[in-house]
Amino acid sequence: xxxxxxxxxxxxxxxxxxxxxxxxxxxxxxxxxxxxxxxxxxxxxxxxxxxxxxxxxxxxxxxxxxxxxxxxxxxxxxxxxxxxxxxxxxxxxxxxxxxxxxxxxxxxxxxxxxxxxxxxxxxxxxxxxxxxxxxxxxxxxxxxxxxxxxxxxxxxxxxxxxxxxxxxxxxxxxxxxxxxxxxxxxxxxxxxxxxxxxxxxxxxxxxxxxxxxxxxxxxxxxxxxxxxxxxxxxxxxxxxxxxxxxxxxxxxxxxxxxxxxxxxxxxxxxxxxx
Amino acid sequence: xxxxxxxxxxxxxxxxxxxxxxxxxxxxxxxxxxxxxxxxxxxxxxxxxxxxxxxxxxxxxxxxxxxxxxxxxxxxxxxxxxxxxxxxxxxxxxxxxxxxxxxxxxxxxxxxxxxxxxxxxxxxxxxxxxxxxxxxxxxxxxxxxxxxxxxxxxxxxxxxxxxxxxxxxxxxxxxxxxxxxxxxxxxxxxxxxxxxxxxxxxxxxxxxxxxxxxxxxxxxxxxxxxxxxxxxxxxxxxxxxxxxxxxxxxxxxxxxxxxxxxxxxxxxxxxxxxxxxxxxxxxxxxxxxxxxxxxxxxxxxxxxxxx
Numbered sequence: 361x362x363x364x365x366x367x368x369x370x371x372x373x374x375x376x377x378x379x380x381x382x383x384x385x386x387x388x389x390x391x392x393x394x395x396x397x398x399x400x401x402x403x404x405x406x407x408x409x410x411x412x413x414x415x416x417x418x419x420x421x422x423x424x425x426x427x428x429x430x431x432x433x434x435x436x437x438x439x440x441x442x443x444x445x446x447x448x449x450x451x452x453x454x455x456x457x458x459x460x461x462x463x464x465x466x467x468x469x470x471x472x473x474x475x476x477x478x479x480x481x482x483x484x485x486x487x488x489x490x491x492x493x494x495x496x497x498x499x500x501x502x503x504x505x506x507x508x509x510x511x512x513x514x515x516x517x518x519x520x521x522x523x524x525x526x527x528x529x530x531x532x533x534x535x536x537x538x539x540x541x542x543x544x545x546x547x548x549x550x551x552x553x554x555x556x557x558x559x560x561x562x563x564x565x566x567x568x569x570x571x572x573x574x575x576x577x578x579x580x581x582x583x584x585x586x587x588x589x590x591x592x593x594x595x596x597x598x599x600x601x602x603x604x605x606x607x608x609x610x611x612x613x614x615x616x617x618x619x620x621x622x623x624x625x626x627x628x629x630x631x632x633x634x
Numbered sequence: 635x636x637x638x639x640x641x642x643x644x645x646x647x648x649x650x651x652x653x654x655x656x657x658x659x660x661x662x663x664x665x666x667x668x669x670x671x672x673x674x675x676x677x678x679x680x681x682x683x684x685x686x687x688x689x690x691x692x693x694x695x696x697x698x699x700x701x702x703x704x705x706x707x708x709x710x711x712x713x714x715x716x717x718x719x720x721x722x723x724x725x726x727x728x729x730x731x732x733x734x735x736x737x738x739x740x741x742x743x744x745x746x747x748x749x750x751x752x753x754x755x756x757x758x759x760x761x762x763x764x765x766x767x768x769x770x771x772x773x774x775x776x777x778x779x780x781x782x783x784x785x786x787x788x789x790x791x792x793x794x795x796x797x798x799x800x801x802x803x804x805x806x807x808x809x810x811x812x813x814x815x816x817x818x819x820x821x822x823x824x825x826x827x828x829x830x831x832x833x834x835x836x837x838x839x840x841x842x843x844x845x846x847x848x849x850x851x852x853x854x855x856x857x858x859x860x861x862x863x864x865x866x867x868x869x870x871x872x873x874x875x876x877x878x879x880x881x882x883x884x885x886x887x888x889x890x891x892x893x894x895x896x897x898x899x900x901x902x903x904x905x906x907x908x909x910x911x912x913x914x915x916x917x918x919x920x921x922x923x924x925x926x927x928x929x930x931x932x933x934x935x936x937x938x939x940x941x
Contacts, residue, residue, distance in 0.1 A: 373939055376847075439780040442676040442935035454780050462778040465702065467709050476702075479695040480779055
């Protein structure tokens with residue numbers, strides 16, 4: 361059973377190389393977490409009192425200002441950070457995609473990079489070898505795959521990374537923004553693959569500033585502010601409160617219809633659980 | 635409903651009204667939210683062994699990364715990792731000829747002694763030095779992927795072992811050239827190597843955790859390495875020290891490196907062994923692992939915060 365539970369979780373980062381004296385501006389306006397000064401080592405209070413319970417089928421959008429704790433929350437939900445106080449439990453195979461470049465070695469071939477990246481995302485070598493043809497076709501890199509990665513252009517690297525990421529079968533998919541930097545034609549292709557990936561995965565948590573992307577992939581939303589969950593509810597409602605206006609006014613009718621359909625289905629799931 | 639796990643959380647729950655604020659905004663979530671399990675705390679032995687066993691199951695990953703590390707160093711060179719073997723051979727030949735003259739010893743006795751010592755030393759010093767930055771080096775991955783931290787320990791130990799195997803080729807060359815008469819005790823080299831590997835595990839783990847928190851440890855360790863090398867009986871034979879230092883020779887005995895080197899070197903050279911080296915190594919193994927596991931229990935979850 362795929363699930364993420366978080367109970368009263370705090371995440372505090374100790375900053376060892378900063379002098380506490382110079383960090384005495386206790387609160388930093390809108391950006392950045394609160395900086396505590398009680399102990400000797402300055403602490404960034406990145407997350408405070410997080411309570412969450414996500415189940416199979418949840419498609420959660422994560423919104424908030426820069427430094428509101430979105431990325432930290434994604435890492436908490438992936439199991440990379442364990443809470444400093446409180447507790448969390450993640451059940452299921454997590455595939456976090458924060459940085460498309462991580463685990464990529466410029467000196468080895470594209471093909472080898474595909475396998476390493478897949479191993480990191482919890483796949484076996486055999487599973488990845490079976491998918492190489494599919495990835496080669498999708499990325500349109502075919503012959504280039506035997507070349508070392510350093511010969512690739514930025515766009516080609518993104519293609520490769522996207523190809524690998526969208527070929528896996530994750531139980532929990534955790535996406536951070538920054539999926540871009542490819543030509544428009546390819547992006548369309550990537551979008552449909554991304555959609556398929558989301559459908560395959562048991563759960564999605566997606567942090568992004570793009571309303572369009574969120575509307576397409578998510579049904580509920582979490583609004584983070586200063587390390588706390590400010591609001592958690594249906595996507596449209598939360599986004600309306602966050603932006604101060606309804607972001608979906610100008611959305612195409614098809615997208616609206618699809619969204620309503622999805623929200624209805626998640627509502628029934630919710631009532632069953634309750 | 636929201637049962638707090640640890641005392642600090644309980645205290646805060648009773649003090650603040652924050653939880654009520656939370657509850658209103660996540661109404662339907664709190665309904666189905668199960669009570670926090672006691673087993674979910676970060677500092678537990680269960681999590682330590684869970685971490686190690688999950689890492690052991692991801693053998694494909696760390697084995698691949700370890701081998702990749704070795705290949706990486708000799709990327710685009712024609713001979714590749716063979717250079718590891720060659721440079722060991724050059725060192726053995728050069729130093730062997732020079733020092734056998736200095737110590738006035740027979741080359742057929744001295745060269746194998748020094749070479750084997752060197753091969754073992756490279757493994758030990760490799761583990762100590764790369765242990766200090768095992769987590770610092772893998773910062774990117776630790777922050778991006780929810781992998782057990784032991785994976786990076788396995789990767790490092792495996793890499794150092796592969797380098798060791800490359801150097802070991804020189805030992806077989808030595809065997810062919812000098813033909814030392816090996817005894818049946820040769821077979822004790824296998825448990826000795828196993829012990830060496832097991833010790834590499836705790837050294838990398840312990841030094842890794844401590845150095846990630848205190849970044850002064852890596853330079854401290856590397857500055858002591860050279861001293862440690864000259865203090866260990868690798869280029870000089872223990873007999874030379876005993877002959878000259880008399881009762882003060884015990885000073886060399888307190889150096890744990892000596893015992894590790896001896897349990898592997900003696901069977902490889904067919905020389906006599908003393909049981910007490912094994913006992914000391916076993917005791918350090920047990921103590922070291924106990925310490926490393928304790929550190930891991932307490933700070934495993936902190937590593938991703940510290941890197």
